[in-house]
Amino acid sequence: MDDRNREQKKQNSIIQGTSEAAHIPEKIPTVVTTVDPRSNEEDLLSALYPFGQMIKKSGVVAFPTETVYGLGASALDPKGIEKIFIAKGRPSDNPLIVHITRTEEVFDLVESVPEKGIQLMKAFWPGPLTMIFKKRKIIPDIVTAGGDTVALRMPDHPVAKALIELSGVPLVAPSANASGKPSPTMARHVWEDLEGKIHGIIDGGSCAVGIESTVIDMTEEPPVLLRPGGITQRMIQAVIGPIERDDQLDEIDRGNSGDEKSELPGKVRSPGMKYTHYAPRAKVLILRGKRKKVIEKVLELEKTYRESGKKVGIITVDENLKEYEKLYGEIRDQACHQACDIKENKGLSPGAEDVSNSPCIRSLGSEKEVEKMAANLFAILRDFDQTEVKIILAEALEDREMGYAIMNRLSKAAGQNILYVDEEDRS
Numbered sequence: 014m015d016d017r018n019r020e021q022k023k024q025n026s027i028i029q030g031t032s033e034a035a036h037i038p039e040k041i042p043t044v045v046t047t048v049d050p051r052s053n054e055e056d057l058l059s060a061l062y063p064f065g066q067m068i069k070k071s072g073v074v075a076f077p078t079e080t081v082y083g084l085g086a087s088a089l090d091p092k093g094i095e096k097i098f099i100a101k102g103r104p105s106d107n108p109l110i111v112h113i114t115r116t117e118e119v120f121d122l123v124e125s126v127p128e129k130g131i132q133l134m135k136a137f138w139p140g141p142l143t144m145i146f147k148k149r150k151i152i153p154d155i156v157t158a159g160g161d162t163v164a165l166r167m168p169d170h171p172v173a174k175a176l177i178e179l180s181g182v183p184l185v186a187p188s189a190n191a192s193g194k195p196s197p198t199m200a201r202h203v204w205e206d207l208e209g210k211i212h213g214i215i216d217g218g219s220c221a222v223g224i225e226s227t228v229i230d231m232t233e234e235p236p237v238l239l240r241p242g243g244i245t246q247r248m249i250q251a252v253i254g255p256i257e258r259d260d261q262l263d264e265i266d267r268g269n270s271g272d273e274k275s276e277l278p279g280k281v282r283s284p285g286m287k288y289t290h291y292a293p294r295a296k297v298l299i300l301r302g303k304r305k306k307v308i309e310k311v312l313e314l315e316k317t318y319r320e321s322g323k324k325v326g327i328i329t330v331d332e333n334l335k336e337y338e339k340l341y342g343e344i345r346d347q348a349c350h351q352a353c354d355i356k357e358n359k360g361l362s363p364g365a366e367d368v369s370n371s372p373c374i375r376s377l378g379s380e381k382e383v384e385k386m387a388a389n390l391f392a393i394l395r396d397f398d399q400t401e402v403k404i405i406l407a408e409a410l411e412d413r414e415m416g417y418a419i420m421n422r423l424s425k426a427a428g429q430n431i432l433y434v435d436e437e438d439r440s
């Protein structure tokens with residue numbers, strides 16, 4: 014405990030008339046280690062040994078997986094799991110995923126596995142697919158929010174595997190962000206949100222997939238897709254035939270009822286902030302419609318906001334960058350806040366309009382490489398928090414394959430604020 018903390022605690026004790034002010038959470042010294050996931054298994058196991066010990070002592074440790082960073086505790090230890098909920102500020106009615114390294118473990122944890130479950134394990138494990146089954150008693154209620162099902166996943170990342178091995182138990186691991194923030198795809202994102210609140214962070218570099226695993230409920234027949242992710246609906250159906258989509262998914266994708274109070278323009282459909290997750294500080298507005306009209310609308314809105322003193326962020330794709338460059342000059346840099354700091358993009362391109370307070374423009378990547386766009390999404394959303402941007406205008410992507418998973422996250426970040434720029438596009 015540092016001096017300031019100790020002093021604060023003393024003051025509270027005086028106010029409360031107690032010797033200990035138990036309600037002040039003590040800052041935990043967060044240990045960080047960097048490892049190269051390509052190291053051989055022996056080296057990884059020895060570098061990560063202390064983190065296995067932390068888990069055994071009911072500690073919580075953030076570690077990389079192929080999807081996003083997870084915040085791990087023993088799946089059989091309610092004391093450790095409780096610390097996850099506290100560190101994240103996560104509502105206790107939201108169940109956790111249990112991570113394993115061997116298929117045999119499944120049968121210790123769940124009552125039964127339907128044939129289709131076995132087929133999906135063979136096809137996609139280890140990998141970004143989470144399956145829900147009826148749980149056995151061994152799984153504590155805190156994992157499943159009191160429910161009788163449990164979500165299982167076998168991650169495909171050497172660091173995650175080594176940590177599970179060292180802990181000697183399956184690990185629960187929600188994404189290692191503060192609740193409501195974009196999921197972390199780099200160790201520094203975890204540090205920003207959870208430093209002082211968790212015992213360890215293992216830095217194993219960026220996460221390759223970049224969005225969370227696909228979640229599918231195997232207790233239903235046909236199985237039901239609850240969260241789109243790295244393993245797409247088409248890939249699943251190619252193995253087990255038709256599956257259904259949870260009703261709520263399509264509600265998120267379409268947006269619904271209007272919100273008159275919003276500062277956002279026109280026919281925005283927004284049910285409010287109820288579903289907002291992955292949210293940067295700035296408001297997010299998605300623009301759907303034909304490419305040309307979307308860009309026109311982005312430019313028009315950007316001007317309006319700029320004139321009212323609001324700096325705008327734009328999320329686009331490589332293919333559309335040249336349209337923005339015509340007006341704002343060359344957009345040449347990866348880190349948005351740097352771009353904005355370079356004299357607000359001025360002088361980057363001769364003949365470009367000299368706009369002050371010009372927008373922060375970020376490309377997710379090329380439409381031809383949707384997987385890469387997914388991997389960039391959360392870091393881009395987080396980077397906007399380093400800027401003065403007040404509103405982010407995001408071009409909608411095609412709702413296909415990984416594009417569907419990206420739009421699911423973007424829609425949540427937008428609290429479903431969606432502007433349809435041409436009526437024909439509305440489904």
Ligand code: TXA
Nearest residue numbers: 080081082083108109110162163164186187188225226
């Ligand atoms: O890729 C991932 O899945 C990452 C990495 C760390 O493995 N983890 C992750 O966990 O995204 P989390 O807690 O952020 O998201 C888990 C999702 C939540 O939407 C939760 O409601 C759902 O899975 N879930 C977990 N158990 C469930 C259950 N028994 N029934 C229905 N949904 C469940």
Ligand code: MG
Nearest residue numbers: 187188196225
């Ligand atoms: Mg999460």
